[in-house]
Amino acid sequence: MIASEVVEERVQIPLAAEVLSEERVAYLEGLINQARTAAAVFSQFSQEDVDRIVKPMVLAGLQQAQHLARLAVEETGIGIMEDKFLKNMVATEFVYNYIKNNRTVGIIREFPESNLVEMAEPIGVIFSLTPITNPTSTVLFKCIMAVKTRNAVIFSPHPKAWRCCAEAVRIMYEAALKHGAPEGVFTCLESHTLQDNAYLMQHKHVGLIDATGGPGAVKAAYSSGKPALGVGPGNTPVYLEKTANVNPAVVDIIISKTFDNGTICASEQTLVIDHEIYDSVLKKFADLGAHICNEKETRLLERTVIDPETGFMQPVAVGQKATDIARFVGLSVKPDTKLLIAQIKGVGREHPLSVEKLFPLLAVYRAKSTEEALKVCIDVNHAGGLGHTAVIFSRNDQIIRKFGEVINAGRIIVNSPGSVGALGGVYNDLVPTFSFGCGTGGGNSTTDNVNIYHYLNIKRVARRTQAHMWFRVPNQIYFNMNAVENLRNFPSRSTIIVTNPALEHMGHVDIVRRYIPEQTHVHVSVIPDAEPEVKVVMQGVEALNFYEADQIIALGGGSVIDAAKIMKLKYESPDADLEELAAPFLDLRKRVVRYPTEKVHRARLIAIPTTSGTGSEVTPFAVLTDKEHGRKVTLADYSLSPDVAIVDPQFVMSMPKGLTADTGIDCLTHALEAGVSSYASPYTDSNAMQAIRMVFKYLPVAYEHPDDAEARCMMHNAACIAAMAFSNASVGVNHALAHAFGARFGIAHGRANALMLPHVIAYNASVPSKFMPSPYTQGYVAHKKYATVADLLGLGGHTTDEKVKNLVTAIEQLLDRLGFPRSIADLGISREEFERAMPELTKLAFDDPSWRSNPRMPLMSELADLFWKAYQGRGPAKVDSMPQQQTA
Amino acid sequence: MAMTAVWQTIDDERVVLDLQTAEEKLDGAEGEVVLDFSSVHRVDPSAIRALEKLVNTADKNAVKVALRNVNVDVYKVLKLVKLASRFSFVA
Ligand SMILES: NC(=O)c1ccc[n+]([C@@H]2O[C@H](COP(=O)([O-])OP(=O)(O)OC[C@H]3O[C@@H](n4cnc5c(N)ncnc54)[C@H](O)[C@@H]3O)[C@@H](O)[C@H]2O)c1
Ligand SMILES: [Fe+2]
Numbered sequence: 001m002i003a004s005e006v007v008e009e010r011v012q013i014p015l016a017a018e019v020l021s022e023e024r025v026a027y028l029e030g031l032i033n034q035a036r037t038a039a040a041v042f043s044q045f046s047q048e049d050v051d052r053i054v055k056p057m058v059l060a061g062l063q064q065a066q067h068l069a070r071l072a073v074e075e076t077g078i079g080i081m082e083d084k085f086l087k088n089m090v091a092t093e094f095v096y097n098y099i100k101n102n103r104t105v106g107i108i109r110e111f112p113e114s115n116l117v118e119m120a121e122p123i124g125v126i127f128s129l130t131p132i133t134n135p136t137s138t139v140l141f142k143c144i145m146a147v148k149t150r151n152a153v154i155f156s157p158h159p160k161a162w163r164c165c166a167e168a169v170r171i172m173y174e175a176a177l178k179h180g181a182p183e184g185v186f187t188c189l190e191s192h193t194l195q196d197n198a199y200l201m202q203h204k205h206v207g208l209i210d211a212t213g214g215p216g217a218v219k220a221a222y223s224s225g226k227p228a229l230g231v232g233p234g235n236t237p238v239y240l241e242k243t244a245n246v247n248p249a250v251v252d253i254i255i256s257k258t259f260d261n262g263t264i265c266a267s268e269q270t271l272v273i274d275h276e277i278y279d280s281v282l283k284k285f286a287d288l289g290a291h292i293c294n295e296k297e298t299r300l301l302e303r304t305v306i307d308p309e310t311g312f313m314q315p316v317a318v319g320q321k322a323t324d325i326a327r328f329v330g331l332s333v334k335p336d337t338k339l340l341i342a343q344i345k346g347v348g349r350e351h352p353l354s355v356e357k358l359f360p361l362l363a364v365y366r367a368k369s370t371e372e373a374l375k376v377c378i379d380v381n382h383a384g385g386l387g388h389t390a391v392i393f394s395r396n397d398q399i400i401r402k403f404g405e406v407i408n409a410g411r412i413i414v415n416s417p418g419s420v421g422a423l424g425g426v427y428n429d430l431v432p433t434f435s436f437g438c439g440t441g442g443g444n445s446t447t448d449n450v451n452i453y454h455y456l457n458i459k460r461v462a463r464r465t466q467a468h469m470w471f472r473v474p475n476q477i478y479f480n481m482n483a484v485e486n487l488r489n490f491p492s493r494s495t496i497i498v499t500n501p502a503l504e505h506m507g508h509v510d511i512v513r514r515y516i517p518e519q520t521h522v523h524v525s526v527i528p529d530a531e532p533e534v535k536v537v538m539q540g541v542e543a544l545n546f547y548e549a550d551q552i553i554a555l556g557g558g559s560v561i562d563a564a565k566i567m568k569l570k571y572e573s574p575d576a577d578l579e580e581l582a583a584p585f586l587d588l589r590k591r592v593v594r595y596p597t598e599k600v601h602r603a604r605l606i607a608i609p610t611t612s613g614t615g616s617e618v619t620p621f622a623v624l625t626d627k628e629h630g631r632k633v634t635l636a637d638y639s640l641s642p643d644v645a646i647v648d649p650q651f652v653m654s655m656p657k658g659l660t661a662d663t664g665i666d667c668l669t670h671a672l673e674a675g676v677s678s679y680a681s682p683y684t685d686s687n688a689m690q691a692i693r694m695v696f697k698y699l700p701v702a703y704e705h706p707d708d709a710e711a712r713c714m715m716h717n718a719a720c721i722a723a724m725a726f727s728n729a730s731v732g733v734n735h736a737l738a739h740a741f742g743a744r745f746g747i748a749h750g751r752a753n754a755l756m757l758p759h760v761i762a763y764n765a766s767v768p769s770k771f772m773p774s775p776y777t778q779g780y781v782a783h784k785k786y787a788t789v790a791d792l793l794g795l796g797g798h799t800t801d802e803k804v805k806n807l808v809t810a811i812e813q814l815l816d817r818l819g820f821p822r823s824i825a826d827l828g829i830s831r832e833e834f835e836r837a838m839p840e841l842t843k844l845a846f847d848d849p850s851w852r853s854n855p856r857m858p859l860m861s862e863l864a865d866l867f868w869k870a871y872q873g874r875g876p877a878k879v880d881s882m883p884q885q886q887t888a
Numbered sequence: 889m890a891m892t893a894v895w896q897t898i899d900d901e902r903v904v905l906d907l908q909t910a911e912e913k914l915d916g917a918e919g920e921v922v923l924d925f926s927s928v929h930r931v932d933p934s935a936i937r938a939l940e941k942l943v944n945t946a947d948k949n950a951v952k953v954a955l956r957n958v959n960v961d962v963y964k965v966l967k968l969v970k971l972a973s974r975f976s977f978v979a
Contacts, residue, residue: 037933
């Protein structure tokens with residue numbers, strides 16, 4: 001951003017094209033038309049075509065660098081020819097060096113690991129304002145960027161730099177045209193009026209305004225309603241910290257501040273020096289050709305080079321030599337003076353020289369401490385330089401970092417000259433540019449060094465990523481009669497057996513004790529016969545702590561095993577917040593909460609199930625009952641999975657009929673839900689399908705002949721196998737409904753599942769009113785999977801529709817055979833009571849994470865509908881709106 | 889059904905000339921003009937100007953212009969210069 005514009009363009013550019021003659025409009029339309037056609041034609045060019053044009057343009061710019069520098073100084077009366085020559089070289093050679101191997105056509109970047117590809121889409125027509133301070137270098141830079149990105153540009157140079165800019169455009173255009181660029185790719189407004197600018201800025205065929213100019217122009221660009229790149233004003237603070245290498249620092253500052261007579265807006269404005277080195281630094285400056293002003297001279301400069309009314313620098317001083325300024329204001333300095341240095345005592349309107357001064361006058365400030373120095377730098381930064389550039393000279397990394405933190409500047413230049421450093425590519429690896437984005441602090445949309453990527457629309461082609469899947473189960477599962485003997489293999493100093501009173505009475509605990517190695521201290525923790533609550537769990541944790549347990553044996557149904565899982569969690573990681581860990585999530589791998597990995601204790605968890613249903617002995621889930629709120633809370637994490645599972649049917653021989661039926665149907669529900677889950681994989685399918693077969697064959701036998709050891713054994717294994725499936729594929733809407741209903745009405749988990757099951761299958765087999773968005777879903781297949789189950793069970797049927805119906809009927813028959821109630825009404829719950837509970841039931845079910853893997857995304861109304869179906873009860877299964885193309 | 893008044897093959901090497909020839913045939917023509925772009929790989933600004941001129945003349949004569957086998961890149965150029973809507977496209 002350019003000083004003179006700061007002062008001159010304070011007038012707002014009119015936004016509407018108010019007073020343009022017909023001829024002028026025709027002229028501007030001609031420019032637009034030409035540029036638009038060129039840009040359109042350019043869209044056909046390949047990367048090679050473009051690169052073939054760019055190189056000769058760069059060479060032409062290099063060849064004409066001196067000629068253009070001379071023209072610029074002559075026309076503008078600003079700056080130094082030799083420095084402008086260097087700027088033209090940077091704008092061509094350095095920019096080329098940065099862009100030459102960068103792709104700007106077609107695929108420009110690839111990210112194979114994330115299946116993403118970036119592709120370039122040109123902008124079209126760019127309307128570009130260029131400044132008086134860097135006139136030709138900015139034009140060269142923008143022409144090269146435009147061709148590299150296949151855009152056309154209409155230039156509107158600063159009126160006082162029109163001739164040199166027009167010449168730069170001509171040189172670039174001729175070189176481009178000669179090597180195949182489309183005719184009309186660059187044009188330059190013949191003269192510059194604010195109305196012309198306004199007309200073009202608002203033109204519907206202009207895609208982007210690139211405003212390198214004063215605040216008026218930038219504001220007009222941003223207010224035009226068009227996408228715009230703008231630059232902000234600068235006021236560069238420099239901190240010369242006491243650990244800095246002073247000699248090179250002083251030289252760097254002189255290089256930078258005198259470069260092109262200080263016209264680069266990134267150049268140093270106020271130098272803050274630690275007092276320890278202050279005097280020696282000033283002496284160094286004086287030795288190298290700076291004039292250190294005394295108090296009187298400083299006052300004189302304040303009155304003359306700064307406009308007392310606006311507080312901004314006087315435009316006449318911009319880009320003038322130090323000696324000329326001195327002469328102009330009546331200061332006597334040595335003839336070889338390079339730089340004027342004025343000491344200031346603060347920043348702000350009372351200290352006129354603390355503003356931006358785009359000429360070789362540097363304000364200096366003595367800071368008594370680092371703290372003070374940083375504060376003064378912040379003050380300078382906020383006095384008109386937000387988002388632009390700042391400089392620090394220091395060898396203290398901590399102070400450099402702090403400076404970076406507190407100063408708001410797009411470029412923070414370390415131990416090098418600010419102006420040339422900010423241009424990029426010379427002293428550092430910043431992207432070479434002639435437009436400094438100043439972020440929101442400077443009223444811009446970016447803090448970047450504007451570059452080719454700002455001249456492109458970047459399109460991202462995102463290929464579907466193959467979702468990672470897993471199959472995780474405890475690595476030790478012992479099964480079949482007397483598998484409990486394997487407990488001998490687990491040495492322990494102190495073991496706690498968690499169990500229920502009933503199981504202890506039945507003698508199960510004694511059997512277990514028999515196989516625990518002799519030297520082990522064993523304590524039995526009997527928890528109430530109910531689904532676990534936090535209070536119970538915490539009592540168990542106290543026992544674990546008291547006995548300093550290194551092993552937990554959970555002997556019981558799902559309730560006991562789940563309680564033991566949570567006891568272990570709280571014992572090992574006492575700070576674990578159960579409420580937080582139970583927070584809702586959509587995708588296990590992306591969820592917000594993390595289970596603790598830091599452990600105070602370590603205890604092996606061995607699960608010995610005494611029911612054949614939940615499979616909790618291998619699952620990563622634990623269900624807590626929250627009586628206070630009438631809900632169940634599911635904790636899910638593989639760290640909850642038991643270390644060892646012992647699936648020994650001798651412990652289930654004692655199960656009463658009702659429990660056998662309830663837990664058996666829970667097992668079937670697990671397998672069916674895992675089978676149609678959107679997380680299902682061939683690994684889980686094989687387990688799910690096998691479990692379903694075993695349940696249909698052995699559950700009725702185990703129910704009707706509780707002493708049939710084979711049936712008991714097979715059902716016990718089936719529960720564990722189904723659990724391996726749903727541990728990895730999860731469950732579905734059936735469990736969401738059952739959890740809500742079970743918690744609200746105190747119905748056993750398996751029984752609650754049974755009441756929902758036929759209705760849920762019919763629901764899942766129908767075309768979803770809403771598909772579940774999930775990266776795991778590969779089309780809609782639930783109905784076909786049910787049909788596969790029917791085939792597996794030999795249920796007959798020709799179409800998918802028939803097979804699903806047969807499956808539902810077979811399940812209903814099984815439920816009848818196991819003596820299940822046919823409806824919720826049969827449980828004695830009145831319609832009125834159920835109706836009253838409905839809003840809460842649907843809310844609880846919707847909050848339940850179980851359905852997140854359901855093949856059909858349930859709407860609240862559908863959850864209510866399913867509850868009502870379960871209330872009314874099952875009859876002949878009714879499957880509505882089956883998909884049409886079903887011949888399985 | 890529209891009568892095909894002019895059928896002109898456009899050569900990739902001489903797009904502008906061929907378009908001018910086609911335009912000349914429009915005077916007093918009726919029905920539809922088919923310009924066969926099968927061999928055209930790219931268009932340049934002069935081709936765009938020639939096409940615009942031709943379609944203006946066609947409009948004056950109430951003749952419809954169909955472009956045959958325009959490749960995707962050229963089609964996009966016509967879209968960008970807002971000329972596409974003035975033609976019909978045939979395969
Ligand atoms: N962690 C998981 O993966 C998972 C999966 C599904 C369900 N669950 C949860 O598990 C709990 C249900 O577990 P459950 O169905 O095993 O029932 P349960 O553990 O609640 O036991 C039910 C009753 O049966 C008794 N019992 C247990 N084994 C017996 C036996 N061998 N002989 C006689 N009586 C016996 C118990 O003492 C209890 O009174 C619910 O809280 C449910 O939400 C957990
Ligand atoms: Fe379950």
